[in-house]
Amino acid sequence: MNVRISAIASVAVSLMTAGCGDGGGVQTASPQQPTLAEMCTTSTMQKAMPTGVTVKDIPNLWTSLPAVFRATKGGVNLLAENALGDGAPAYCLVTGSFVTNSVTGKTANFAAGFPAADKWNGKYLQIGCGGNCGNVGESGAPNPAHLRAGFAVWQTDDGHVDGSIAATGTSLESDSSWAVSSPGVQNTDAVQDYLHRAVHTMAVLGQHATASAYNVQTVKRSYFMGCSDGGREAMVEATKYPLDFDGIVAGAPYNPRKNHPNTMTRALVQLRSTSAQLSGAQMKLVASAMTTACDAADGVTDGLIQNPNACNFNPRKDIPMCAAGAAGSDSCLSSDQIDSVAAIVSAARDQTGSVLAAGWSPGTLADAADTAAFPSQPAAGPDPFGPQPYLTMFNDWAFSNYTLKNIVFNGDPKYDGRTTLGQTFGLSDPADPSTFHVTFPSQTTGAIQNAFLNGTWDDPAALAPFIQKGGKLFMYHGLTDPYLNANNTVTYYENLASAEGGFAALKKNVRLFLAPGMDHCQGGAGPNAFVSQYQQFSPTIPFDPQHDALASLDNWVGTGQAPDSIIATKYTDDDSTKPVSRTMPLCPFPAQAHYSGSGSPADAANWSCADGDNSMLRLGTAGTLAGMQ
Incomplete structure (x- = not known):
């Protein structure tokens, strides 16, 4: 990816609408490459930075990172080989701030990891941030695999500091109070940084600074990798700033106008009454009923469901129901509780009956037990779980409700998550009790759309420029997220x-991989290790195109060879120091992995992805209820 110095030599951060080159740049080696020690000083790194960037210590490095990593002095820290016990080569950590709005002087914070000049591969890698961000290093220290491969790695806090750091000394990422200047008044600068500006600005200046630090004219290629809100950032980059990156890995991309109706439905349907609430054990009962009904449909009973939407699961028929008038228990649900399940797995609709957001797969409820089940009996009023639940938990209400309050309704003191959204529940077919669902009014959906306008990405036409320039997009999502x-x-x-002429045409540039049994960005009962992003939490996997999303993407961009599958690995306890318990190929949608019928289902060698397979398009009752038509 070319980053032309002349394009950003002026105030780099004023180029909010600028791209970063034509993707054809070739990194040119300098005969005088600095040593790592020579690079890793405040003065040297400051000289490499474009106008608007200040190298300095920052207050919001991810709080759980090791002290030896966080010990920057003047914004630099020379990490010795294996300094964190992770096998990483020596590298220079640089922290600081950059101006995102040259008119107001608004800034965001960043951190960057620079391998030694003779180890640098000429490529730039930017990592996205999850939740509502507010910290730097949410994925952990730069991943050893990325550093060994020679990437320069950058991250930003999206332009604000997570309030939970000051409140509890812990980065939680669910604070959204920064979006409001005063009750009812939006902090526009902070919101625009979060939605799109900070990530794009850093893409421009970060590539320039990286080339400058290594005394070359351009970086060779540029990549972005993110999951959750980082996945949203990835998709915004692809659709709003298609020239910024040559290749993008977008995991579980947060879609505000769809995901908030989803998460709020899961909470609001249970707030209807005490009898409508589901315990964690009852959510697992629902998931167990779904597994019983669906597991064998993919040809093998192995605890994983390859296509949950093909399942003929109906809450009214398949969940054990208690006797009429009896309260729910761990072995059966009351009628009101089954209505709650029906609304959760059914599409959220607008007043015309059109689908606003797809329903959840029933299999997600087992993994939502700790996030969507109420931690306590809700109190009356607009804050049923306390005025600042984000300080202690990260669940549907703590994240979604307060994000809506602060970003969509600008911290309006009259906002009440129970009523402000205007939701109603009822049957779409009076003769069919399984059609219990939620309806949101147009003013609510319009308000969400408008508030997140510069951070939305799901208009299919918006990706066309990225595709036309030859960009490559590797998407993934866990099916039990x-x-x-x-x-x-x-x-x-x-x-x-x-929009792109069919799946075959689309897959030349964009591929989606769905992971059975994988939770949110990582973890879960199924094979889930195929993305080397989360240094602190994810198992180590081989960094090659067969096992790692970034390595696969780099190979795709560099050689034109698209990934026909990627091997996902399940380690015992998700710990790569323990034995591998299962491997499985993930297939590019709409293909589904098929078991050969013999050999261990835990071995990827006994599964295959077939060209032209459209098995993931099959729908059963679950898919129909979810609005997948």
């Missing part, structure tokens, strides 16, 4: 295929 609904990602990809 309890935070962000994979069905919304599937719907987008299907719509994208229609």
